[in-house]
Each structure stands twice: as structure tokens, then as C-alpha cells.
Amino acid sequence: MAATAADSATPTISAADTTTHLADLKHDAVEEPSSSSKSEEKIASEIEIGNLTINESNNKFFHDPESSNIKTITSGETPYASAFTFEELNLLPELLKGLYVEMKYEKPSKIQAISLPMILNPPYLDLIAQAHNGSGKTACFTLGMLSRIDPKLKAPQAICICPTRELAIQNLEVLRKMGKYSGITSECEIHTGKKQTIRPPITSQIVIGTPGTIGHRIRANKLSLSYLKILVLDEADHMLAEDGFKADSVHIMDKIRCVNPQCQVLFFSATFNVTVKEFAAKIVKGNHNQLFVKKEELSLQSVKQYKVNCPDELAKVMVIKDRILEFGERVGQTIIFVRTRNSAMTLHRTLVEIGYDVTTIQGALKQEDRDKIVKEFKDGLTQVLISTDLLARGFDQDQVNLVINYDLPVKHNHPTEPDCEVYMHRIGRAGRFGRKGAVFNLLCGDADEMIMTKIKTHFGTEIEEVPDWRNEEDFVVALRSAGLL
Known part of the structure; x- marks a missing residue:
């Protein structure tokens, strides 16, 4: 990954032979419903990632207050440099296309710029990350999961656990939109209220669901952990709280560690109280990274x-x-x-x-x-x-x-x-x-x-x-x- 200068550096992505800007692209690539129209598919297929340039105005999709100060605590000997452009993350062209065309992103938000190099680079340390609401946390772990998948391996390689079915469904929608051109398979494992029937083992490469259903699939030997590379706990403070889903989360993590001790674990939330923060630090592997925002800076300025x-x-x-x-x-x-x-x-x-x-x-x-x-x-x-x-x-x-x-x-x-x-x-x-x-x-x-x-x-x-x-x-x-x- 290319090293970057200070945080104030101006991001630039350009191609000498193009004048295409994302500002123009936004008018051409229409926000897509669940079933794509032929014209939208044609637009998307004609766009070359190398010919995109970035509008250098502030990224209007995320809330990055200038006063926010994300405290970083890193472990081990790996140096991390913030990524001012998505290209610096060495992402596959198909993922870049999803970011620019479908998600309509312009550049990484502050939490993305800091956390994604930690997530995507060896030795793939565990991460406890906190940032403001609306700062782009979902895109961090979604892009992290998509980037770690081997598309040739038809087996679960990433799991994201959410406290509610509504959040699980929403995260799946984001993942499928971002990974639209990647060919990566995904599914949502949530309680449907319907009678359980005998089902085949899960072969989707990314699985998003609630702790009860994910745990049930693991116990029934329907969700393999053998090829798992990354586990995400969204709203991690609630997932690890005594009055939340602590028991379920710890049980799932223990099962994963028994089968696959090298699996990377990511904890993301806008809030972490002291008790949960200390517990989270104990259950991750020895060397891990942390990102935190002072509680006084959490209130949204907007x-x-x-x-x-x-x-x-x-x-x-x-x-x-x-x-x-x-x-x-x-x-x-x-x-x-x-x-x-x-x-x-x-x-x-x-x-x-x-x-x-x-x-x-x-x-x-x-x-x-x-x-x-x-x-x-x-x-x-x-x-x-x-x-x-x-x-x-x-x-x-x-x-x-x-x-x-x-x-x-x-x-x-x-x-x-x-x-x-x-x-x-x-x-x-x-x-x-x-x-x-x-x-x-x-x-x-x-x-x-x-x-x-x-x-x-x-x-x-x-x-x-x-x-x-x-x-x-x-x-x-x-x-x-x-x-x-």
C-alpha cells in the first residue's frame, strides 16, 4: 500500500486521458432498485475504474467533524498509514466500481481512512473501533469482509453478527450494493418465525445475521467455521454487554477460536462504556488495534x-x-x-x-x-x-x-x-x-x-x-x- 503524507494532504485520483468526474457520474448512474434495468447495467458496464477522478470537495456522505480526534492504539510492529483514497488500499477493480458507482463514495471518511489499512493488511490484527454515528463505520467492516474473500472458495469466509434483524437486513443490503460487481455470494441468517425445515449447509461466502440464528446454524453444523477469515460484531457494545448478547457472542467466538484461531475479529460501535471496552480488550487476541473517540466529542454537531x-x-x-x-x-x-x-x-x-x-x-x-x-x-x-x-x-x-x-x-x-x-x-x-x-x-x-x-x-x-x-x-x-x- 502506498504511504501517505500528513492528514491534511489533498486526495487526488486522476487519469491523463479523461475528464470524467464523479459529480457527472452521479447523474448518469441512477440509484438502483432491487431489480436492475438494462440501461443501468449498460451504464455500469461502460465505466472504467481507471478513468474516474475524484471531486476534491469534502465527502458529503459522512459526518466527519473537524474537531473529532480519533485516538489510535496499535499493537505489534506493523506501521499503518491513513488512506486518503480507496486506490491506496489496493482494492480489486470490482470493489472500487461498487464504491464509486453504487455507493457513490468520493473518498474514505476519517474512520475509514484510519481503520481500513489496519483491517486489510497483514498480520490482520483484531480491531476495537468506535466512531461517530454516520461516519461510515458500516462501510469499514463491509469493505473489510468483501476484500478478504477468496471468490473461488464457495464456503463461509466472513460472518457479521448484529443485535437485530432490521440491522442485519440493512447491512446485507449495503454489502450487496458495495459488492455488486465482485461476484461474492452472501445471505442473511435471521429468525423468520417459520417452521424449521432440513436445509443444506451454508455455502455463501459472507453470512450476516443475529446471534441466536448464527449460533443455531453453528451448533447444527450448517455454518462451517473452517475457512473463516473475519468475524464482525456490529454494535459491539450491545453485543458484549451483560444485558445484551454477551453470552451468545462469547460462545460463538469460542467456537470460532477452537476451529480457526487466526480469524480476525472486528468490534464496531458508536459507543463503548468502560466495562464493555475492558471486556472487549480481554477477549480479543493478544496484539490488537483500538480506535476511540472521546465521549465529549460523540454528540453530532449537525x-x-x-x-x-x-x-x-x-x-x-x-x-x-x-x-x-x-x-x-x-x-x-x-x-x-x-x-x-x-x-x-x-x-x-x-x-x-x-x-x-x-x-x-x-x-x-x-x-x-x-x-x-x-x-x-x-x-x-x-x-x-x-x-x-x-x-x-x-x-x-x-x-x-x-x-x-x-x-x-x-x-x-x-x-x-x-x-x-x-x-x-x-x-x-x-x-x-x-x-x-x-x-x-x-x-x-x-x-x-x-x-x-x-x-x-x-x-x-x-x-x-x-x-x-x-x-x-x-x-x-x-x-x-x-x-x-
Whole structure:
């Protein structure tokens, strides 16, 4: 891999005989639905990777605040140089084509520039990586998996485990889009709710799924670990937390290590508390690399955070209906986060009764219903989605500009202690990839005020107050300040 200069160097990819720019390419290569049209295939087939040049403006697809400081801790004797262009990573032309044509990337984001050389170069050390929401973490491990596959070997070589089926499906969509021209096979292993039938062993080269289903496939000897090169835990802090999927994750890792001790392990998340961080460092192999961002820098600069003091529950409902959603329809889609399934159902019923059209997702729904609700929201068919923390992590939808915390997140069995990690993931659903966004935290009583104060102190972030929950103009001012009106 070519060595690079300082982080301030200007990236350049050029060919002497071409004037083709990605800015022009974006208008020609249309965003593709699940089934490609012949014209789109023709466009893609005519593009030569060597003839692409990079628009040197800032990469607008990711949120890379200039003040962000990613702390790097490396092990061993391998020197790593940041990659300012994807070409410096010595990627196959088919993967470059996927990055530029399908993903429409221009250059690596900061987390990609730092982490990808660590992932892709021998001795393939394990990595614990934390970075801002919307900074391109998914592309890091997706490209890492695609790059390590031997296309001639028809066997599982990479596994990505996610805490929810929604995130697993989303990651598979990203992987298939990025790897469209590679010929690499992939599949999603999630619980479908259907009766299990006898099935052949998995031959797909990349497998993405949830811990329960992945574990079941391994125990049933349907998912071979013999050729595995890379294991990814997405939302790793939750995957390794006591109240998350720690037992499942450790069991899977132990099975892999018994069969294939050289398998590279990647932990990715926007948050890592001290306990999980220390545990993660213990279970990876001896020499490993780490990337971390200070918690004070995690709050997205493009997302304005507000608190609204409400006298009672009905006032919270009226704020949503008459003060926020009335404007929300003009500025994008909205996700309303609640604490429990009962709260989700109650709020849904209340908003529908007073004439609002909303959809709701929570863990008790049938799998096919959850998939349908997510698809409709992603397709823009619905504007307002009520959700438990099922969609707090990793859920990407570019048009979400508003997040409402109807209930503040608290730690399990500790109703006065905020779950700061979940809060950060929730607000990260707004303003994805550097877009403008706003978060309204609806408070009701002294307990909520205390929780909000603890969140503000934890992150050292600015959370402004909307002076009067009854005053429409106060919300207009807030949305204008957030750049949404």
C-alpha cells in the first residue's frame, strides 16, 4: 500500500486521458432498485475504474467533524498509514466500481481512512473501533469482509453478527450494493418465525445475521467455521454487554477460536462504556488495534438537541401533534422513541384517535410485520414512526431529520439512571451523514429533568430549552436554529 503524507494532504485520483468526474457520474448512474434495468447495467458496464477522478470537495456522505480526534492504539510492529483514497488500499477493480458507482463514495471518511489499512493488511490484527454515528463505520467492516474473500472458495469466509434483524437486513443490503460487481455470494441468517425445515449447509461466502440464528446454524453444523477469515460484531457494545448478547457472542467466538484461531475479529460501535471496552480488550487476541473517540466529542454537531418541559403525559402528546409534527411534514421524516412496548402501543393509539397517521414498530410484532413497517418507512411511504429501542442502533434512513424522545432511555432496573449510550444512538438517527437534524426530549417531572441533566453532564453537550411547550413560535425558532425551516 502506498504511504501517505500528513492528514491534511489533498486526495487526488486522476487519469491523463479523461475528464470524467464523479459529480457527472452521479447523474448518469441512477440509484438502483432491487431489480436492475438494462440501461443501468449498460451504464455500469461502460465505466472504467481507471478513468474516474475524484471531486476534491469534502465527502458529503459522512459526518466527519473537524474537531473529532480519533485516538489510535496499535499493537505489534506493523506501521499503518491513513488512506486518503480507496486506490491506496489496493482494492480489486470490482470493489472500487461498487464504491464509486453504487455507493457513490468520493473518498474514505476519517474512520475509514484510519481503520481500513489496519483491517486489510497483514498480520490482520483484531480491531476495537468506535466512531461517530454516520461516519461510515458500516462501510469499514463491509469493505473489510468483501476484500478478504477468496471468490473461488464457495464456503463461509466472513460472518457479521448484529443485535437485530432490521440491522442485519440493512447491512446485507449495503454489502450487496458495495459488492455488486465482485461476484461474492452472501445471505442473511435471521429468525423468520417459520417452521424449521432440513436445509443444506451454508455455502455463501459472507453470512450476516443475529446471534441466536448464527449460533443455531453453528451448533447444527450448517455454518462451517473452517475457512473463516473475519468475524464482525456490529454494535459491539450491545453485543458484549451483560444485558445484551454477551453470552451468545462469547460462545460463538469460542467456537470460532477452537476451529480457526487466526480469524480476525472486528468490534464496531458508536459507543463503548468502560466495562464493555475492558471486556472487549480481554477477549480479543493478544496484539490488537483500538480506535476511540472521546465521549465529549460523540454528540453530532449537525444535530440540535432541545428539551421541552411538559406538565403531564397529555401535554407531551399535544406537543408531538400540534407543535412538532405539523412542521415535521415539511422538513423530513420523524422517529419517536419510547421506552416500552406498552408505551409504543398507547402513544400509537392516542395519535391515531386524534387524527394522525403513524406507524409503530416494537419487538412483539410478527417478523413479517416488522419488515413491512421498516420497508414502508425506508421507501418514504410513511412519515412518522414510533419505535422502542429496536431501531435505536444502526438504523439508517437519510430522510430522518427529527427524533423525538417521548421517554428518555434509562438503564434496566434503574429508572433514574440514564442510558447514555442508547441516548447517543437514538439521536444519531437524525442528521445522518452530515444532514441537519433536531432532537426534542419531552420531559415530565423532576425525575426526567434529573435524567436529562445527567445526560448533558455525561457528554458535555449543549441541550437548549424550548421555553414554552404551548407556544408554536418557540418551536419555529428551534427548527430554524437547527436549519430545518
